[in-house]
Amino acid sequence: MPTNEHIVEQALERITTGYVFPEKAAVVEAEIRARLAAGAYEGLDGPVLCETVTAHFQEVCPDKHLRLLWTDEPQSPAPADDDGGHAAFLALLRAENQGIHRVERLEGNVGLIDLRLIATAIEGASAIGAAMQLVAHSSALVLDLRACRGGSPEGAALWCSHFFGDDQVHLNDIYDRVPNTTRQFWTSAHLPGPRYADRPVYVLTSEATFSGGEDVAYTLQAHGRAVVVGATTRGGAHPTSRHAVAEHVLVTVPTARSINTVTGTNWEGVGVVPDIRVPADQALEEALKAAARPPAP
Structure with a gap:
């Protein structure tokens, strides 16, 4: 097991070279190096080290995606094996339908x-299409994201695409620090399932809804395509890569930021604020009440 100093140094290297806000990365590096020099991380076991460093990250830069994580499953820290956590995410998606x-x-x-979870657009297409086929003839739809903990921006755009009539809606953009480019996300022309463009949609949220789940909720709400019901979400809007810095330690580095085409911003730090605010465990009941009301004249 490498020393705690080595682990922290490797994490800082990933942050300074990849974090979407270079000026904030510099502040994080300075603060963590000062704590490192003061011996703040000496003698801490792996899980406690991760919790402590993450808390210090958050004090300096309250980005909920910026974390040091302990994993019981061994990871390869070899550069040749580093894919930003993509393979592990695909395996998780397969295990969770x-x-x-x-x-x-x-x-x-x-x-x-x-x-x-929000699957990737390629891996998840068949399952997403099957789900949409099963609700194709309903009068209204409830999309329950209360336990959705994140996923793929491309998959979020694919889910959202089903709720618009065509492929002419510019949903959002994502700015990537490396290679300093902006990707546009539009509704898709070809979908794996039927469109659901002409009926009410209610999105349920909770304090646990995060990242890719928030992307779907925020995008549909901003474009006037869904009513969000429940509690304000966690507030993590930055697409993130994961890198092993030791066999059981990962650093998660936000490498990009979302820009909604309607609001010009995103939900980072503030969460998605529901249209109908109720405790999360009452959100389904409230959505069903709203769905049962006759449409306004």
Whole structure:
């Protein structure tokens, strides 16, 4: 096991070269190096080291994606094996049914999709299409993101695409620090499932909804395509890479930032604020009440 000093040094190298805000990365580096020199991390075991360093990251730069994580599963820190955590994420998606926990038809012909992860657009296409096919003939749809802990920006755009009538909607952009480019995300022309463009959509959120789940909620809300019901979300808007800095330690580095085409900003640090605020455990009940109301004249 490398020393704590080596682990922290490796994490700082990843942050300074990859963090989406270089000026904030410099502040983080200076602060953590000062604590390192003062012996703040000496003698800490792996999990405690990760918790302590993460807390210090957050004090200096409250970006919820900027973390040092302990993992029981051994990781390869070899540069040749570093893919930013992509392979591990794909394996997780396969183990969790591409993030789709359940699809159900509720009373009143309301469809329900309980989504726990946002799959990649390629890996998840078939499952996403199947879920949308199962709710295709419902009168309204509830997209439950209360336990959604994140995922792929491309997958978020694919999910959102199903709720618009065509491929002419510019959803958002993502600015990547390296290679200093901006990617545009539009609704897709070809979808794996039927469009759901002409009926009400309710998105359920909680304090646990994070990252890619927030992307879907924020995008649909900003474009006026869904009513968000529940609690304000965690507030993590920066696409992130994971890098092993020791066999059991990962550093997560936000390398990009989302820019919504309607608001010109994102949900970082503030979360997605619901249209109908209720405790998360009451969100489904409230959404079903809203779905049962006659449309306004």
